[in-house]
């Protein structure tokens with residue numbers, strides 16, 4: 001690691017301060033995104049929110065110059081002999097949202113392009129101000145947004161979801177983290193992802209297994225409760241709450257990172273209309289026509305109709321061409337004919353599909369409700385799935401299983417679809433748009449039929 005840039009930048013006096021630092025080569029200008037808050041008496045008011053790119057997608061370089069801290073062989077051994085030293089010597093820099101990542105906003109619309117130059121996929125968070133994520137207290141509230149999935153084929157996932165990240169990205173809790181929410185730090189979800197480069201203010205150096213010059217997995221994971229409002233493409237959609245033993249962001253190692261039996265319920269309790277017996281509800285030309293934009297409404301019902309009650313039900317509606325479309329009704333032997341998520345629904349579904357109810361084992365809706373009460377961060381992403389080709393969302397899963405077995409068929413995509421190797425030949429180039437995000441008391445964000 002002999003870097004002529006170090007000498008140059010020392011001379012220029014461009015020297016960082018200390019720990020999971022902030023780089024100064026590219027200014028960080030958060031794109032504006034208008035959102036609305038609604039009340040029964042006051043109607044909806046627009047506020048000018050911003051978005052920020054996840055830290056994991058950023059250039060990490062020496063505080064003394066342009067040497068990258070991550071290489072195809074993993075973390076640079078001089079800058080990053082261990083996680084704490086690495087956080088001291090390495091900085092996260094600003095990004096060019098549109099030109100590098102294909103992330104653009106206009107008024108109340110956010111568009112995430114899948115392929116932009118050499119970049120594949122992205123994840124952004126909604127902010128309250130330039131150094132904090134916005135946290136949504138969801139109990140006894142509803143969320144509405146419009147989505148355009150028309151250019152999202154099999155194998156891709158345009159997601160809108162909540163995660164129990166720290167509002168400041170962990171900056172105040174962990175002195176090693178000087179970058180904070182301004183640079184998109186502190187990601188966590190119910191898969192306890194081990195590809196997160198910095199966790200709890202330290203680089204994930206130990207045990208790092210590089211998969212590319214910017215990606216890999218370390219021995220630590222970053223866990224927290226996750227509520228997948230919308231994971232979808234033009235052929236399938238799922239609404240999936242997940243629970244964790246600790247709702248808030250928690251670093252895991254060893255068996256605590258293991259899916260379902262560790263800190264978090266990685267499987268979740270999903271509502272996917274196709275999987276639950278209505279194969280013609282959502283798709284091109286179907287009841288919810290994915291060739292056109294539509295509105296997705298999600299309501300968080302509590303035991304006493306107040307924001308202090310227990311979460312008892314998650315309801316879903318769609319609105320398209322001015323018509324309110326109730327969620328599809330379950331048609332599977334052993335599961336009640338319902339169209340919302342409750343603890344009994346989860347328990348019946350898990351039995352009918354012969355799966356373990358890890359959702360209940362980690363506390364079920366009551367536990368999730370605690371996270372909704374505290375407040376969760378809103379994330380948007382577009383991604384492919386190298387490991388499972390998104391077949392768990394839009395095809396048969398496991399792909400080798402008999403699709404006649406209840407729970408196996410989840411969407412109309414072929415079991416050979418979704419291979420990231422096919423991404424380069426996709427045309428037209430895939431993107432997802434989320435528009436008109438509205439949040440407020442029940443019944444205020446859309447007009448019921």
Ligand SMILES: *[C@@H]1O[C@H](CO)[C@@H](O)[C@H](O)[C@H]1NC(C)=O
Pocket residue numbers: 209210211
């Ligand atoms: C590193 O990751 C690759 C790809 O995911 C995997 O095949 C390999 O087994 C991993 N190696 C170690 C030592 O974990």
Ligand SMILES: *[C@@H]1O[C@H](CO)[C@@H](O)[C@H](O)[C@H]1NC(C)=O
Pocket residue numbers: 252253254255256
């Ligand atoms: C898993 O978490 C529990 C509870 O926090 C802790 O007592 C235990 O040591 C952890 N196990 C590992 C392998 O880190």
Ligand SMILES: *[C@@H]1O[C@H](CO)[C@@H](O)[C@H](O)[C@H]1NC(C)=O
Pocket residue numbers: 277278279280281287326327328329331
């Ligand atoms: C699927 O949902 C649509 C819209 O609610 C409904 O008209 C149709 O009958 C449902 N089909 C089945 C098989 O349940």
Ligand SMILES: *[C@@H]1O[C@H](CO)[C@@H](O)[C@H](O)[C@H]1NC(C)=O
Pocket residue numbers: 303304305
């Ligand atoms: C909550 O409100 C609904 C109507 O919106 C009503 O049917 C229900 O009885 C109420 N529940 C409680 C516990 O007050």
Ligand SMILES: *[C@@H]1O[C@H](CO)[C@@H](O)[C@H](O)[C@H]1NC(C)=O
Pocket residue numbers: 303304308309310
């Ligand atoms: C919420 O559930 C807990 C545990 O079941 C119970 O003690 C509490 O009274 C409930 N709160 C409300 C407002 O229903």
Ligand SMILES: *[C@@H]1O[C@H](CO)[C@@H](O)[C@H](O)[C@H]1NC(C)=O
Pocket residue numbers: 277331
């Ligand atoms: C439920 O699905 C079966 C086929 O699996 C179908 O024959 C039946 O009409 C469906 N019921 C409803 C209410 O749509």
